[in-house]
Amino acid sequence: MLSRRLNIRRAERAGMKRALSLAVPVAIALAACSEPPTPLVKARCQTDEDCDQGLLCEDGICVPRDAFRCDAVSSGMAILQPAPHIVDFGGVGATQTEQEITLRNIGDCALTVFEVNFGTGAESPFTCDGCGEESFPIEIFPMREHSLKVSFAPPGVGSFADRLLILSDDAEFPELQVPLRAHFDGVPELRATPREIEFGYVAVGREGARTLRLANTGNGTARLGIKAVRIDPSSSDAFSVEGSPAETFQLEPLEVDQRSGLTVTVLYHPREIGSHEAYAVIETDSESVGVVSLPLRGTSETPPVLSVSPGQVVFGEAQLGRTVIERITVVNQGGSPLMISHRWASGFSTDFVAQPAAVEPIDPGSFIEVEILLTPTATGQLSGVLVLESNDPSRASISIPVSATGVNQLGTQVVKIELAYENGSDSAFDEDLRNVDLTLEHPYGFVCNKHEPSPQNWDEFGTPSWLAYGPKEEPERIILVDPQRDGTYRVMLQYVQDCSALPTDLLASLLGLSIEALAGGLSSGAIQLDGADIGNMIENACFNRSATTAMVTVYVNGSVIAEVPATLNRRGDFVYALNLVRQNGQFRLQ
Template sequence: MRGVCGRSGSWGRALGLVLLLFGFGTAGTHCGNKVGGGDAPIIEVQPSPQIVFNHLALGQSQAELVTITNRGNVTLTVRKVAISGGGGAFDQKGIVQLPFSVKAGEVVTFQVIYQQIDETDKSGDLIIESNDPTRNELKIRLISSKPRPRLDVAPNPIEFQKRTDPGQTAQVEVLMKNVGTADLKISKISRQGDPAFSIVFPVGSPFSDIADDGKPGSNPEALVLTPNQIYKFIVIFKPEAVGEASGKVIIYTNDDTLTEGKKIIPILANSKGPCLLAKPAQVDFKQTLLGSGDTRSVTLESCGKEPIQVTSISLKPGTSTDYSLESLPENRYNTDLGQGDTLLFTVRYTPGENGEDDGVIVVETNDPDRPTLEIPIVGSGTDKLCPVAKIDVDEGLAVLPQTTLHLKGNQSTGADGNTASVVQWKWTIKQPDGSTSVFIPSDSVPNPIFEANVAGLYKVQLDVWDDLGQKSCEPAEVTINVNPIQDIHVELVWETPGDPDEFDEGPNAGTDLDLHFKHPLATGWFDLEYDVFWYNLNPNWGLLNPNFDNDPSLDRDDSDGGGPENLNMNNPEDLVYRIGVHYWRDPGQQSPLGKPYGDVKATVRVFIRGVLRLETKPTALQRFDFWEVATIDWSTQTVQELSNSDGTPLVTPNYVPPIDLDALSGN
């Protein structure tokens, strides 16, 4: 008995069921059957035995080509082409009048079209009746699946390829994509494992960096990705110790192919090769009285999956002669240390005079990636003990602009080594040009907060005094790197020489400059749809899906002097955007001075994906001036500063906006 031959999996791409007769032609293959093998027609239908329609979005349809070939040597008569089942999702249209004939060796071609009419699975049969004596009724199974969301994450696993040592920071960009055909709903993104890992989300994201509690988010539609839509975030690795670290990113979704809708992505760092860990990572003698000696023990531990050999331990040239090494494990040099094996030695400190002493212990190994492990030594000789200031930053030392820093000085200790002995704190900061933030509530509390609004380095220092009135011998100091990660980040800062206090806040406290970011469709500056400024903070320029981060946003507007004003944008289109600055207000007689503040000097910085591409020179502006600063061509990711033909800034004096700004502001 003959079967249906020549099955092809490629036909499974079909999406529709409309039958349209296209034409006739000579068959290209014979499927192993011999034409002329008897006086009878032989029907062959492709695809067969089924057409599978997978993952269609609601309302979509797609045509699939179907062929009938007569492999016999007698004319084939097709009496019926019909659909059975499917609840109306399958239909036939355009078929030629029945019956029709197919001569020996000829091919009839028509289409099958499937329409996704609801979200349920569908099935039916394509029925073809003919005068083939052995296959007078042929059924092709029609199968469809309802639209479903599917989450794909790359990379998976999230692996930090290079070794990251304590104090260093590494990052991996993670892309989530909805590869399904229905909306992917994400309620929460969280993490488990080593606290050295953290997650940074784009500005405006509904998520924050949190540890996983095993529960979905309270809002099941916190983030909605349409089919093929992508969402990005960054995983940061900032270890405090040497050694392997692991964790997980857990994404809660409505993807029904996942157990409980959870996508679990492993995170791996420092997972390859040998590894040697020093405990402590830094030998700190703190304050040591002159004429006395003190010792600290150091443990070297093999922390990798592969064995490691220690070949020598010594003091680095230039190390203070007040330090010496004792109890060296020379009998175990060049011996394999398996994971968890340790070596122990001692460092002695005998200060000879007041002041700081430092040095480095050098441990040589056979680790090809890090053959030398250096262990810093710090100490201070003194003829009297004094308080020790200590700074902790909850948010870490690498943050985004507009991060509120929680500074902690309450772990500082008095000369007696107790935190309770510290009774006075004094904070100071050196911040980037244009930053006018202050410590809140003041610079004399143990744990102030500080808003880091401008990109750059912030050097924070703390001095403390104990209950005996003794000041710390030296201030504690940390440097915080504030750097944007958005595709486009624009900052406006300015100085007002006539303002005696640019750090004060409130009505009439300073001059008011406004940052503008214009779309090429704008009719001009102050376009209420295509110009971003203080009245149009977050227009929708991209996809209408509010959960996709592709619109510009003026995230900080400053009206009382100095700035900054910050604009951010992710996933811009390949267009040319324009940046401008308007000097709008000077309080004049309403200022605390009782007179205008006068001219300003404005600076604009443009970052592309965290890299500073343009920092203008301070540009003098008078009230009502409009300065056209630069363009950003996203197709080439280039920034071009604008100027007059003589090279001077492109400033229009006494610019008259096309709208009433006072009316917009309610004044």
């Protein structure tokens, strides 16, 4: 249909051109009879710009525009041809992308375009430069064109479509539609954990190893290709990488594949005495991510030397329910950073706690203090062993005995509620992040838990305090000191996290923290993140889900009055494990 229209129009157009070519010489000849000849010869026009206002260039001659209006052309027809017929942006990035649409009149008389709009109106994800009401109407003369600029900036991840509606006086198609399409897969984002690697001291001829985990935490479905992980400078012989991909390794976003990730090992193997620095360079195939460099540091010079004082902690007599503090000082007397961690040996009393839970590296000549807190809940001997582990090659660990004697000179009643649950090892760096929170409810609804660790409004119902051990908050315990009034207390357990295959260091990366800061902050309370917040942040990074079993033990002045098991199946579950009744000054299980 369109080709036949074009053939007809071309024939008519050729006839018009012949008529113009005959008319112009005749007009010139007639003018020559009445006017004196001019010695100037006007050059043939090349474009419309070569002609005066109101004229168009046609076959080298400036012709009045009115000669091309449809009412001045015999059987004139305006034909609108947009190009391209479909505007497909394809896959786009996060920034704005532009494409040009050309409106061409392939007819033989002037075309009027009245307006150009989007099919979805103001809701369109596309924009158009030159499509406003103030830009129309416009005239497009035969074999001439007008350009519009259509832009797309993704409002989110997904596929998007609309249509451009063009209203004109095209005799056959007064409304033309140009489909618009685009899709945005999202933006990849590299999370490397840890963000820097400190090997500390490694002797010449020995080797230190650190694990580097890479994940794509971008949005949508945009993959991230890891082309290589290498050491920079390449001449460094103190560091090397094991596990760099031989070909580009594609990381799916964690939102798409919760198991997608790449783990490589960075090694430090000094060959001479000295301090060494380099970078682990991660090369990606993404323009937005580019190349990421992570600092590496290690030393084979003077090793760290761990010194601890005192060598044991003796509290002596301590009144039930009252918290007392002793401190130990850890000094680095060596020539390189000292790294330490601490834990309680098995069988310790939860009346003791050590803070901070995680210790930053100690520079040569510097020291830190570790606080040991005691809140006795039973009379008699209390004991534990605090184990300090370090990178001192001569003292990999030190055991510090801690002892006290609980006394009850004031006749104080002290209740301790202890929660232990299954969540793998007690290390901050295994792959089990299941977390159950313990809450004690006051007879009138007030609570003591991680979010309200030391409420002050319980009055005659006692003074409660909550505490958890280690970066994984297990075990947890609540101590209720000196209740004076009878009532029923309720013990509630809430399963706030059940990601049983999420690396803790990946969690730290998702939260924008160092592993040490995460571990120390969660146990000491310096980082105030409740379990629900953490669960929401890492919902898309959980590899699998599993239930957990818990055991609640209740002590009154050191004597066990209840041991209650509980099972929680999934995150969000909660259960009232037991009711604790105080009647006539005595506690019992309801």
